[in-house]
Amino acid sequence: MVLLGESIGYSLSPTLHNAAFAHDGIDCVYLACSVESSGVRAAMDGLWALGARGANVTIPHKQQALACATEATPTAQALGAANTLVRTPEGWRADNTDVAGFLAPLDAHRSRLEGARVVVFGAGGAARAVVYGVLTALEAAKVTLVARRPEQAEALAADLETAAGRAKMQVATPGTAASSVREADLVVNATPLGMGDGRTPWPGADDFRPEQVVYDLVYRPAQTPFLDAAASRGATTIGGLPMLLGQAGAAYRLWTGREFPLDVAREAALSALQS
DSSP states (O other), X not given: OEEEESXXXXXXXXXXXXXXXXXXXXXXXXXXEEOOGGGHHHHHHXXXXXXXXXXXXXTTXXXXXXXXXXXXXXXXXXXXXXXXXXXOSSSEEEEOOHHHHHHGGGGGGHHHHTTOEEEEEOOSHHHHHHHHHHHHTSOOSEEEEEOXXXXXXXXXXHHTHHHHTXXXXXXXXXXXXXXXXXXXXXXXEOSSTTSSSOOOSOOOGGGOOXXXXXXXOOOSSSSOHHHHHHHHTTXXXXXXXXXXXXXXXXXXHHHHSSOOXXXXXXXXXXXXXXX
């Protein structure tokens, strides 16, 4: 198994998957392989020739991996991106487990989030999975996309128009989003801000409130400035590690047909984060 992407030395995926394989006695190894966009198809062909069982794909190759696959699941097709490749007799099947990973830690809060008002910071691939998840699984009533480039957020909203159904989709910039953040039931950071740089997509701690769930997809560090600000106002906070484990577990089941040893993988990830 491999992870295909660029600048992926930070990834915890090899750590948690290799821990899971060792625990389950599976003769597999998971490696991170940096690949340029021009080499994605060749990398997929090479993995196929080597007999690889599957792969993960991360930015910026998720759309290209989907295009190069022989077939795709409805979720991958709806998102226009694949983060998981599964070997089949016919070729690579593209799937997307980001949605399942994002939703996994929200199960405990589902009753208060069904029909929620949601704010999502970002308009890239991670935001696409988040928006699709809240629309299809939580039946969000309203989704506000906050992006520095509104045209990118508008394109995302247009792409997911079918999934939106009767939900209200709107676009805001960081300068116009305060009222949406204050009224939201769920606030999600789907940008890289906070990944070891001390930055936050939303500096206004006073806009958070105790009734909210605030979720940061960044997992390194475990507690970001964004989550610190929300916690200071009493909000329920969720870091990015549960999503990473959730999407990894879904991919693991697709590759092996076995349940993911979640506790083993979590312990390995936490140990790596603390080292």
